[in-house]
Amino acid sequence: MREYGLHIGGQSVKTAKLADVTNKFTGEVFARICVGTADNVRDAVDVARDTQRIHPLTPTQIQAIFVRAADLIRARRQTIARTMALESGMTIKDALGEIERAIHTLVLSGEEAKRISGHVVPIQSTPGMENRMAFTIRVPVGVVGAITPFNAPFNNVCHKIAPAIAAGNAIVLKPAPATPLSALAFVEILEEAGLPAGFANIVTGDADVGAALLADQRIGFYSFTGSEKVGAIVKRDSGFRRVALELGNNSACIVCADADLELAAPLIVRGGYRKAGQVCVSVQRVYVHRSVAARLGDMLASHIAKLKVGDPLDPETDVGPLITAEKCVELLAWIDEAVSAGARIAAGGRRLDGNIIEPTLLVDASQSMSVVCKEVFGPVISLVPFGEIDEAIDAVNDSPYGLQSGIFTTNIDVAFKAARRLNVGGVNINETSNTRGDIMPYGGVKHSGFGREGPYYAIREMTDERLVMINHQEQ
CATH class of the missing domain: 3.40.309.10 (Aldehyde Dehydrogenase; Chain A, domain 2)
Known part of the structure; x- marks a missing residue:
């Protein structure tokens, strides 16, 4: 039976504790996954922060990587769909549909990477500031922390990772304990398509891993999809850092x-x-x-x-x-x-x-x-x-x-x-x-959370707006 490690800095990292991954239809164990610790989270954030600072990617590079990754996903969709069906219980029909959506999400994110922009601020209309010019730019938050649920183990992972990288960030993601293999497959394909190691890191595990992610002050933004109960904890423990929460509903x-x-x-x-x-x-x-x-x-x-x-x-x-x-x-x-x-x-x-x-x-x-x-x-x-x-x-x-x-x-x-x-x-x-x-602004109000997914909207969530003002004097 295959044993899977965490994915940190492009490497499979083994830990002392293993958890079963079960076939949700038969109940049989078909794989085992390493359970991460707070130390693993710290290491992943170390790698993510250093990679994002030292090896920034250009928008053109990001788009090219995502296009290649989309092609690889399309070529391997049957294998990926089988993994999704085994670990989540979704049907092959639903899995193949989700994979097609993930391909679209990747392509959209690559396109949006090239369209990130600010706007001109008419500062000269302010009395006393007639000789000034101002505009805004959007800058990456640095490291994004993300937690994903079991019910969309491939496309929801894509909705966290692709916009984060498109925005210029690195990311540390904790997938649902029941469905870790789809997330690992997604990141491995991204790196095969040319994404440098360290931009996308996976730390599998239970609530302790999520708590360690929230406790790490180097993470600048959190994106969480899951239960209302855990969403409240994310909001409480994230402090002054921004979050996007996509929680429950009774639609x-x-x-x-x-x-x-x-x-x-x-x-x-x-x-x-x-x-x-x-x-x-x-x-x-x-x-x-x-x-x-x-x-x-x-x-x-x-x-x-x-x-x-x-x-x-x-x-x-x-x-x-x-x-x-x-x-x-x-x-x-x-x-x-x-x-x-x-x-x-x-x-x-x-x-x-x-x-x-x-x-x-x-x-x-x-x-x-x-x-x-x-x-x-x-x-x-x-x-x-x-x-x-x-x-x-x-x-x-x-x-x-x-x-x-x-x-x-x-x-x-x-x-x-x-x-x-x-x-x-x-x-x-x-x-x-x-x-x-997947192009839509997707998110809720009240106890369903706040913030929006969809590549364009997620990129805005995962970047900060910065004002640039110039005091120019006529000669």
Whole structure:
């Protein structure tokens, strides 16, 4: 069985402690990964800081490296997808889709590296400063610290590393303990494509590694994707340093009486059950107008019946396992609670072998049920009927979270009303909450966090704005 080390300064670094990497469908151990320590984090930051200071890359060099890396990823996508499916439980279909997105993210980041710029400040308009000129430049923060989740083990890693390097930084990244191999594969490809050793470093491990990252004052910016609980710790312990937090959500969609249900139904099913619902913008709550609730429920159940559930390595599988057995137990308890409170199971609702919960549809759900008011992070969609659009908008906003929402309507006035009033980071019209393009500014409000991903926006987060002013005297 292969044992993997940390990746620091281009070298595989072994440690005294090893952790198992399991096949999330069968539970079998298929690899072992070294567990890092605070000393390893210190060493990684040492290397990252020195590399960034001593060997800066030009924008043209960065773009060329990213283009070569994209080509290597494309050539190896089947191998990478298999690793992703094994360690995360996502289907081969979903893994291949994520790899294509990562390629796009790399290319976008390379392009943005060449477009980093400031702006002219009309300082001469200030009385007494008529002979001055001023402009801003954007400068790298130096070293970025990043922590990524299990559910997007390749593209989310790319969204941290590629913009950080494009901005002129080096990075130390801690991947999720359950899915370290995809992150290692990504960095190894970057270095094969020409990225000098030391710019991208991986320290695998548990919460102690994350704490050591936060404690290192040489890190100038933190980018975290994960739970609300850990996000609060990152915000607390980062001190005066800036952070970007992409946290939880209980994503909602509104389906109006005039909606095109033939358009909405397959998108909702795809948006709710992709990656077994383990996506922060997965469709969880669907507020549907009472006049079309029964029809939409029937249409969704029909689409759900066509989904293939099982081994994620099977190219025909649509829905694979959850990340842990404990999550299965929690979800089943929430489903039972909803049924006891008056909801009805229209599809699914059972646990299968291999930590799989059937794609589940609950109808006649209500706002107080855990499947509605909490973050499910699993393959469960709940339909909640409404009468007036204001009622639906208020229900969406009645949540501590606010990442993305969707609305299906053919009324442009209703669409823009929702866009203005929904208290979320992104509103998708005639799309679900799950719709995301990697070029978009992506992030939330309230307990869903703050800061934005997407290469252009992440680069702005990972650089500081610096004013340059010139006092020039006419001769």
